[in-house]
Amino acid sequence: TTEFDQLPLTPACNESGEELHVVVDFPGRPVQLKLWQARVGHIKLYLLDSDLPANSDADRAITYQLYGGDINTRIQQEIVLGIGGVRALRALGLEPTAWHINEGHAAFQILERCRELVGAGLDFASAIEQVAAGTVFTTHTPVPAGHDIFDHSLISSYFGDYVEQLGLSMEAFLNLGTSPSNQGGFNQTVLALHGSRFHNGVSKIHGEVASQMEGYVWPQIPYRENPMRHVTNGVHVQTFLAYEWSNLYDMRFGMEWRNELLNEDYWERIEEIPDHSFWSLRQSLKSELLNQVRRRVVLQCRRNRCGEAHIDRATRLLSPHESDILTIGFARRFATYKRATLLFSDPERLARLLNDPKRPMLLIFAGKAHPSDLPGQQLIQVIHEFSRRPEFIGKILLLEGYDLSLARRLVSGVDVWLNTPEYPMEASGTSGQKAGLNGVINLSVLDGWWGEGYNGENGWAITSHDKHYDAAFRNQEEANELLDILEHQVIPLYYDRNGHGFSEGWVRMSKHSMKSALPQFNSQRMVMDYIKGFYGPAAEQGRKLAKNRSRGAKELASWKNRIYQLWSSVSLRRIDHSPQAVKAGEHFLIEVAAQLGELTPDDVRLECLIGKEDEHQEFIATEYFGFTADGQLDTGETRFVLDLDPPLPGLQHFQIRIYPCHPLLSHRFETGCMIWV
Structure with missing residues (x-):
């Protein structure tokens, strides 16, 4: 039983x-679920608790442990979070204007909000349009x-x-x-995508990866243009910046620095901190x-019954009075894709x-x-075994x-992260951000946030190698x-000391x-x-x-239904x-015949893309021009025309496409429909 009287919570x-x-x-x-409230500054955090006498012993344990139990426990937790979460907000009298689902774990909230609207008289298609918007x-x-x-049978039972x-x-619900890759399962990510209109990954690289992974939701849209975008993660500075740095900033910059977190030019004043003071503070944090x-x-050693001789060897580099040793940290969840043992390949x-006595490293x-995750646990075992080898003890x-x-100490105290x-499996990787704002230097594969953060x-x-390469290679x-960088760049730079006993190059990079x-x-930047x-x-x-009793949702749902029924007949x-060639300043007329069937020109946008091919022969558009409908042909097709003045000289590539268009769409390609000439 959770001892709530020992926690900063109130019912x-x-x-x-x-x-x-x-x-x-x-x-x-x-x-039954009880609501608890915690105050985090001016923010209220609400928690759901199933540990109540009215519930069975099994149900009382639902909210006890996040990673406990089996798949049955998992779906119960997600029902509590998604459906119970919406009901909790209603009970509190809160009416969010925007709802944010982080991962698919809370995706059932989409269904609960739809259920409310259907109960008020809206059809489901209109309800999900309103909810998703x-x-x-x-x-x-x-x-x-x-x-x-979740298996369909499990979903059906709940x-x-x-x-x-x-x-x-039930068939429509399961859809x-x-x-495409899980016909027999109910994917929470797919539900979240269907029930939302604003989607993002958590770094620029991850946004592109997610665009490709989830592209099946918008099957005819090029992945670079589908609705998946990105917001790169950020970390809370006042939480993860060591207080020693905060104190130094207060003394040198005044309290105002906390209001300048979005001002890149402001932080150039870090250069004003004397190098010897900067180095000294970094060494103090490491100590x-x-x-x-x-x-x-x-x-650890005493718990494992190690002798004093072993303890002495294991701690020989850990003297707080002798902290001038290059210290490298690796701390995070041990998952196989994070490759914690990559360093041990040689x-x-x-x-x-x-073991270089002149340039020690920890x-x-x-x-x-x-x-x-048994493979992840095995990685820990491998590192443990390496740490026990004679040449690596200590x-x-x-x-x-x-x-x-420990995490806060590590991201502020090591020299290299x-x-x-x-x-491209690292979605973001915020530990490196926490290290960076403390002056720790990152050594990382160009993935996640580091793909944007690294500036040379x-x-x-x-250098990252994508999945086209053999994994072993x-x-x-x-x-x-990695070993080359350590041997020829990291270690020499750290131990390249001036007459005052510190490395000017290291301080510069830090x-x-x-x-x-x-x-x-x-x-703060992330939230903005x-x-x-x-x-x-x-x-x-x-x-x-x-507004107007969901008039827009009804109109959009009806229009989309018509588009999906008729789109296959468009050509x-x-x-x-x-x-063959157009001289500078000359125009030329592009004419396209579009078979729209029962659709009208107002239902679509016909577009010409002008651009060039990159080194991979992939077309990259730089300009977009819309066609105008110009009557019907004898064939029943609609004639579209574009009087084009090429924007740039030289060889130009152009492509023509058509897609559904409606003023109430959240994203112009959310229907997933597109046809190219």
């Missing part, structure tokens, strides 16, 4: 002071394990009665979560880290680097694996009990480059790391990106479709004779 109550409860329905029984969905990982898929309240058949690491290592070379590993440390306290994901002066980049190439990370990768590009437009679109053909 959420209504205006009469009564504690709030909501109910969700499971097969054959209701489940005000919903943002963020996908956080390309890893399949991060996308929940949603049999619920489907009737939506006015759907909401069906993807505190090594002191904590020493305590942890000693406790143990002899690594041992030579670690590797610190920490992290946990998902309870059901040089490679694997810390147990990874928690937030190592990240070796398998490209603020760290080191390992890719791992070996990137491991060799300052670049800090002043590039602070204004670019903070959570969401407000401007997602929450604001979603709120406006939701209002537009909901295009060129009917002009284009010239």
